[in-house]
Amino acid sequence: MQRIGVFVCWCGSNIGAVVDVSRVVEAISTFPGVVYATDYKYMCSEPGQETIIQAVREYRLDRVVIASCSPRLHEATFRKTLSRAGLNPYLLEMANIREQCAWVHQREPEKATQKAIELIRRAISKVSKLEPLFESIIPVTKRALVIGGGIAGIQTALDIADAGYQVILVEREPTIGGKMAMLDKTFPTLDCSA
């Protein structure tokens, strides 16, 4: 039997002011596979992550659902948390109850709370099917290509080259310098641009 832990975030008032977080936690505690559910003001904070790690150890959780913001923001954060707790970082599923729930249903707290429960039900269902994944390793060629020899390309090329790596700088015009070399003086210091 799987041992799923669910962690619901308030994101301060972003989620907490709309969704009734305590009721959500109460409802999801009864879902199959869930052995632990809790909430916290900021799950991504240091004490928030510590809560997750402690719970994984104490309740021997093998899968984790985090209901908070969009995974674009903190999925990488929470994968690391799982690693620190000794779990495979890919046994994580996030339910976005901020962008896709609290923020867009601010005037309907009752329905938003119901939707949050449904979104977490979905995440729990998916997390139960997840399998551990492992990163593969590829070699890195330590040479860079910079396309464009204006001020942006020149600065990038010089910085990479100064760090000791080879750079290939490609410019389509007969000279490097780009638009900046065409200028006379440059604001706000009025130095020469070439």
Add this chain to the structure above:
Amino acid sequence: MVAAAQHPNITLFTYAEVEKVEGYIGNFEVTIRQKARFVDHSKCTGCGTCWEKCPTKVVSEYNLGLGTRKAIYICFPQAVPNKPVIDRKHCRQFTRGKCGVCQKVCPAQAIDYQQEDQLVKEQVGAIVVATGYDLFEWEQAYGEYGYGRYPDVISGLQFERLNNASGPTGGKILRPSDGKEPKSVVFIKCVGSRDAAKGKEYCSRTCCMYTAKHAHQVLEKIPGSKAYVFYMDVRTPGKGYEEFYLRTVHEGVRYIRGRVSKIYPEGDRLVVKGVDTLLGRPVEVTADLVVLATAMVPSKGYAEIARIVGISTDQNGFFMEGHPKLRPVETNTAGVFLAGACQGPKDIPDTVAQASAAAAKVCALFSRNEMAVDPMIAQVNQALCSGCMECKKICPYRAIESRTISERMGGKTVERTVASVNTGLCQGCGACTVACRAGAINVKGFTNEQLLAEVDALCL
């Protein structure tokens, strides 16, 4: 510029274009087309005899039409490399089959009319796109400014060339029409910027400041001159910017808040009709020269670069960053980074900052000998794969190849084709999983079984 050319770790390809990019983060193979210069740069000393003697004069692109160059030329005196190329479209040797003056006068025998384009292949681990910007073509859109018919209505960049000591006038501000010094100069801001009807909706960010600089230069270089600036807002968000703008106001630049409705010639001068919205009345200024602060647009050929490198653009053609706040120099293609105005209008301080940021990202990647790749990528179940290769057609990252496998079947060994995913190239977008009729491809972490479990949880 010279620092880049002389750096032992930098290989410079000028007059060259990236033609093909294959591979993936840490392991790209790029093909560079070195266009024929018809000058052997290993022999050329840059002495300049050839372009002095060349009989063909061509309008100079570098001076934006304000001067001429020869058919064998360097763009400007400090050009890097300081060695010429032959413009075959205008060179008499190519257009008429005879001339050969440059070849005869070259003391280093560096001229080679037989030279051809060369394709060079290079292995790299990371790519930084820094293709910059071009100016909005106001001549196509702004009839009220004369559609480019009046020679003394010029762009800000043309004004820079007039001001530049290596430009067509040797750094003197002179009217393109008659070479006279203008005593009254009108600047118009937001030409193409912040104008959804005729130009672009966005603010080009640099024009307020360079217009302030231009107005300052007019007053500084031309005694007794007057400078007028028509503006919508003055935007000076940068260190020392507001102070610089106020300085130009105190120097006597007249700022008029309002748009210009019409420019028309009167004698050898131009009449600029507009409105002063702070006074609430129409204004009319007689000008000798009008300078337009034209919008920044992506550099010509941006779509081709996006296609070759495999990155996306926004609705205006600027390259898309990974995230507007948190991943401003990354793209959504691993190993490809952005620097400068190709990502959005930017001034020099911001460009330099972003360029250094992109370099730091590249250096972080290079600090390791190998790297871990995201495991959430496509995986083929060979037992189910029918080898139809629909997935290969749809894959935007060219990550799927066909592979022949041998199987024991009924005591015999049979060979058949199946799809195979290149783990370095695959970005886990999932397009292939939708195309696969047999359900043989799954993105790890988003398998059909896992997705259906989600659907069931929501619907049942």
